[in-house]
Amino acid sequence: xxxxxxxxxxxxxxxxxxxxxxxxxxxxxxxxxxxxxxxxxxxxxxxxxxxxxxxxxxxxxxxxxxxxxxxxxxxxxxxxxxxxxxxxxxxxxxxxxxxxxxxxxxxxxxxxxxxxxxxxxxxxxxxxxxxxxxxxxxxxxxxxxxxxxxxxxxxxxxxxxxxxxxxxxxxxxxxxxxxxxxxxxxxxxxxxxxxxxxxxxxxxxxxxxxxxxxxxxxxxxxxxxxxxxxxxxxxxxxxxxxxxxxxxxxxxxxxx
Amino acid sequence: xxxxxxxxxxxxxxxxxxxxxxxxxxxxxxxxxxxxxxxxxxxxxxxxxxxxxxxxxxxxxxxxxxxxxxxxxxxxxxxxxxxxxxxxxxxxxxxxxxxxxxxxxxxxxxxxxxxxxxxxxxxxxxxxxxxxxxxxxxxxxxxxxxxxxxxxxxxxxxxxxxxxxxxxxxxxxxxxxxxxxxxxxxxxxxxxxxxxxxxxxxxxxxxxxxxxxxxxxxxxxxxxxxxxxxxxxxxxxxxxxxxxxxxxxxxxxxxx
Numbered sequence: 001x002x003x004x005x006x007x008x009x010x011x012x013x014x015x016x017x018x019x020x021x022x023x024x025x026x027x028x029x030x031x032x033x034x035x036x037x038x039x040x041x042x043x044x045x046x047x048x049x050x051x052x053x054x055x056x057x058x059x060x061x062x063x064x065x066x067x068x069x070x071x072x073x074x075x076x077x078x079x080x081x082x083x084x085x086x087x088x089x090x091x092x093x094x095x096x097x098x099x100x101x102x103x104x105x106x107x108x109x110x111x112x113x114x115x116x117x118x119x120x121x122x123x124x125x126x127x128x129x130x131x132x133x134x135x136x137x138x139x140x141x142x143x144x145x146x147x148x149x150x151x152x153x154x155x156x157x158x159x160x161x162x163x164x165x166x167x168x169x170x171x172x173x174x175x176x177x178x179x180x181x182x183x184x185x186x187x188x189x190x191x192x193x194x195x196x197x198x199x200x201x202x203x204x205x206x207x208x209x210x211x212x213x214x215x216x217x218x219x220x221x222x223x224x225x226x227x228x229x230x231x232x233x234x235x236x237x238x239x240x241x242x243x244x245x246x247x248x249x250x251x252x253x254x255x256x
Numbered sequence: 257x258x259x260x261x262x263x264x265x266x267x268x269x270x271x272x273x274x275x276x277x278x279x280x281x282x283x284x285x286x287x288x289x290x291x292x293x294x295x296x297x298x299x300x301x302x303x304x305x306x307x308x309x310x311x312x313x314x315x316x317x318x319x320x321x322x323x324x325x326x327x328x329x330x331x332x333x334x335x336x337x338x339x340x341x342x343x344x345x346x347x348x349x350x351x352x353x354x355x356x357x358x359x360x361x362x363x364x365x366x367x368x369x370x371x372x373x374x375x376x377x378x379x380x381x382x383x384x385x386x387x388x389x390x391x392x393x394x395x396x397x398x399x400x401x402x403x404x405x406x407x408x409x410x411x412x413x414x415x416x417x418x419x420x421x422x423x424x425x426x427x428x429x430x431x432x433x434x435x436x437x438x439x440x441x442x443x444x445x446x447x448x449x450x451x452x453x454x455x456x457x458x459x460x461x462x463x464x465x466x467x468x469x470x471x472x473x474x475x476x477x478x479x480x481x482x483x484x485x486x487x488x489x490x491x492x493x494x495x496x497x498x499x500x501x502x503x504x505x506x507x508x509x510x511x512x
Contacts, residue, residue: 004397021277025408025409028402028405028406028409029405029409031402032398032399032402032404032405032409033398034399055406056402056404057402140288140416141420142260142288142289143260143287143288143289143290145287146284146287146311146312146313147288148288148311149284149285149288149412150281150284150285150408150412152281152408152409153284153285153288153409154412156405156409156412157412157416160413160416161416163397163398164355
């Protein structure tokens with residue numbers, strides 16, 4: 001039987017999980033499919049402590065890292081994906097279905113660096129703010145009448161699809177190879193976030209950010225920067241430019 | 257986005273489940289992927305009663321049927337599959353990996369009639385006796401170091417693969433169409449089991465079944481009959497023959 005795909009570079013990020021059973025279930029599925037890096041953003045403290053007993057995944061849970069923001073949890077990644085049931089929500093991100101094709105796209109990035117896949121809390125999933133950190137969103141194809149999956153099961157299904165034996169993907173991959181032949185180093189999400197932050201400060205200084213629109217504006221800028229899909233070198237250059245602009249604007253803004 | 261495949265004819269059979277959370281999780285995944293028929297063999301009574309709260313699947317659980325044997329639970333099915341982590345066990349059944357190809361085979365049967373997929377208990381999975389009711393076994397491709405999945409997650413992954421949008425399967429299906437073009441009505445597992453039982457009685461009468469080998473012999477016969485892959489009409493004929501033989505043998509066996 002063929003082996004599972006190499007998922008060393010995959011990072012599972014659980015955002016505000018509430019139920020220790022689901023954290024444990026996610027860890028177990030990670031262990032089943034060869035994913036080692038679990039990061040948790042603002043978990044309920046009790047939930048996180050109690051999750052330590054996942055079958056065959058206790059070491060994985062011991063090594064899980066805690067973060068206080070999505071931005072920090074994904075800063076070293078090249079690609080960030082959010083998962084969603086896509087119900088009753090107008091999405092600003094591109095939505096793709098979990099399948100051979102989207103899995104192939106993810107594998108292409110995994111060969112260059114880290115890819116984060118975000119799972120939201122049991123009750124409300126990921127927020128629009130969380131989505132603003134994502135390059136695109138992933139939806140498990142479920143029935144319209146009951147789209148929302150259990151958190152632990154959703155993690156298992158996503159990792160199963162990504163771990164699917166590599167040969168199954170070759171046929172699909174072949175179709176997309178031609179146009180993606182040149183290998184390009186992309187900027188990490190962390191650098192993109194620095195650009196976002198710097199740009200935002202510049203926009204604030206400029207008066208572009210109207211009172212009360214601060215949060216919406218931040219998300220707007222973040223999405224914009226992600227859509228740039230910056231190469232590593234270009235990102236450095238852009239960040240340098242933005243910093244320079246902000247440095248200058250600070251000098252001209254009266255201190256409050 | 258493409259819709260999920262038609263799984264109306266799929267029957268999920270949980271054999272001796274212990275944990276109500278897993279029964280509920282299985283029901284929820286069934287609801288997510290459009291599978292309606294849940295059958296439970298010898299569940300722990302408490303587990304079954306407490307499972308009533310699966311999100312979006314309470315009706316499905318209310319309609320779940322209880323059986324006292326695997327044979328009874330699958331008697332109206334054309335194809336029976338067992339799931340296994342295939343660890344430390346010498347298997348007498350054919351073992352296939354869950355993938356596009358095995359899923360395609362299952363879909364071909366689903367177009368003709370019911371297909372049962374069996375999930376064993378949390379601790380020990382399915383027994384060799386359970387396996388003897390299966391045409392073949394299905395293994396989710398997991399890592400060698402932690403092959404065994406959580407029950408609820410295993411159900412979700414299997415149903416996800418089977419519900420996978422039909423167009424993804426077409427390429428694989430095309431390769432196998434030629435040799436399976438003629439549509440044949442196969443015998444249900446129930447009829448096969450009647451043949452097994454009748455043959456066994458004949459074997460017992462014949463002295464073929466040695467003391468202490470009763471159970472092994474039963475499994476052996478059951479597997480044999482399944483491998484016949486009988487057409488419906490042929491099964492009727494064979495059953496008639498076997499019954500006739502037994503009727504005759506009873507007359508010649510001294511009553512004890």
